[in-house]
Amino acid sequence: MIYFHRTIGVRLGFSVVTAGLILLVACSAASAGSYDDAVKASNPFAYWRFEDNGNDEGSTYNGTQVGTVNYAAGTSLFGDSGNRAASFNSTGYFNVGTLGNLGTQLGTNGVGMTLEFWINSSVTSGNMGVFGTSSGGNICYLKTDRNSSNADQDDAMFVSVTNNTRGVTGGTNTDSNVTDGTWNYVALTIQFTATTETVDIYMADAGDTTATLRYHTSNTGVNGTGANFSAYGVGLGGISYGAVGSGNYVRFSGLLDEMAVYDKVLSTSDMDAHLLASTVPEPATMMLLLFGIPFALRRRRK
Numbered sequence: 001m002i003y004f005h006r007t008i009g010v011r012l013g014f015s016v017v018t019a020g021l022i023l024l025v026a027c028s029a030a031s032a033g034s035y036d037d038a039v040k041a042s043n044p045f046a047y048w049r050f051e052d053n054g055n056d057e058g059s060t061y062n063g064t065q066v067g068t069v070n071y072a073a074g075t076s077l078f079g080d081s082g083n084r085a086a087s088f089n090s091t092g093y094f095n096v097g098t099l100g101n102l103g104t105q106l107g108t109n110g111v112g113m114t115l116e117f118w119i120n121s122s123v124t125s126g127n128m129g130v131f132g133t134s135s136g137g138n139i140c141y142l143k144t145d146r147n148s149s150n151a152d153q154d155d156a157m158f159v160s161v162t163n164n165t166r167g168v169t170g171g172t173n174t175d176s177n178v179t180d181g182t183w184n185y186v187a188l189t190i191q192f193t194a195t196t197e198t199v200d201i202y203m204a205d206a207g208d209t210t211a212t213l214r215y216h217t218s219n220t221g222v223n224g225t226g227a228n229f230s231a232y233g234v235g236l237g238g239i240s241y242g243a244v245g246s247g248n249y250v251r252f253s254g255l256l257d258e259m260a261v262y263d264k265v266l267s268t269s270d271m272d273a274h275l276l277a278s279t280v281p282e283p284a285t286m287m288l289l290l291f292g293i294p295f296a297l298r299r300r301r302k
Contacts, residue, residue: 035078035258038277039116042270044260045102048236050086054094063094063236067251077118077183077206077257078278085120085257086237093129093238093251099229102263112191112265115142116274118206120183120255125152129239129250131259133229134160139167140229141239142188143250147173155179157215159199161190168199170217179205183257185275187211189265196220202268204275211271 039047040057047057052071054063069092071084086094102113115131125145132141139162143150146158148171155178158171168190178184183206191198201215233240236259238251 067092117259
């Protein structure tokens with residue numbers, strides 16, 4: 001009998017310790033905050049979560065849906081099976097019109113911007129516009145499945161930031177950046193000074209906690225104004241060509257989620273903080289974990 005009770009005590013003690021560790025992990029995760037909290041802490045200029053529309057979290061730059069855009073549930077981004085993302089099929093996009101003073105002075109010393117989003121591509125080639133505008137020599141956009149020469153290449157990325165006499169064009173050339181069928185984090189930063197423009201593309205896979213620099217270019221000895229968003233329409237899941245509402249868009253195919261733009265160059269520490277938050281279980285997942293503790297203790301007592 002003494003041996004029996006000692007065994008139960010050891011098992012129960014192990015269960016209590018295990019449950020305590022689970023609770024500690026859950027509480028630590030909860031204290032880290034959610035992904036959208038981390039993004040909002042970095043003060044985005046606009047933030048589109050794509051849960052069931054193209055609305056900006058700040059309600060200032062709401063996107064008007066044009067054509068077919070669906071909302072995919074169960075995408076499991078951030079470990080949340082209820083998370084929804086915008087699902088594009090090359091026929092629809094969001095028109096957000098002009099983006100106020102975002103980049104109006106791009107080209108002035110010290111002014112920059114960042115585009116941050118999650119992508120799950122479903123094609124291997126094509127002119128896939130993710131974000132941007134292009135009209136009258138004023139260009140700022142990002143495409144996927146296009147290489148640094150703006151030619152078809154699976155999983156590569158192409159960026160163009162130009163305005164007549166100054167700008168940057170280029171991008172990634174490898175096929176290991178945007179992996180089809182999986183979620184990938186992307187942060188495009190653009191920094192203009194009086195005579196120099198710099199473009200960087202940072203990326204990470206789902207589950208990573210550190211953003212990796214995948215592309216860097218810098219031009220010097222230039223002058224004049226840079227691209228701006230105050231005169232022309234901007235597309236999400238498509239690139240606007242022409243005046244606002246012209247309907248001429250290069251469109252994306254696949255899933256996009258949690259797209260944010262900033263009127264500054266986002267620091268790598270901010271990017272890493274967002275990625276860390278993306279690995280934290282959502283509240284519903286943590287509640288299931290906590291509710292499982294009493295059940296685990298009960299099982300151990302038997």
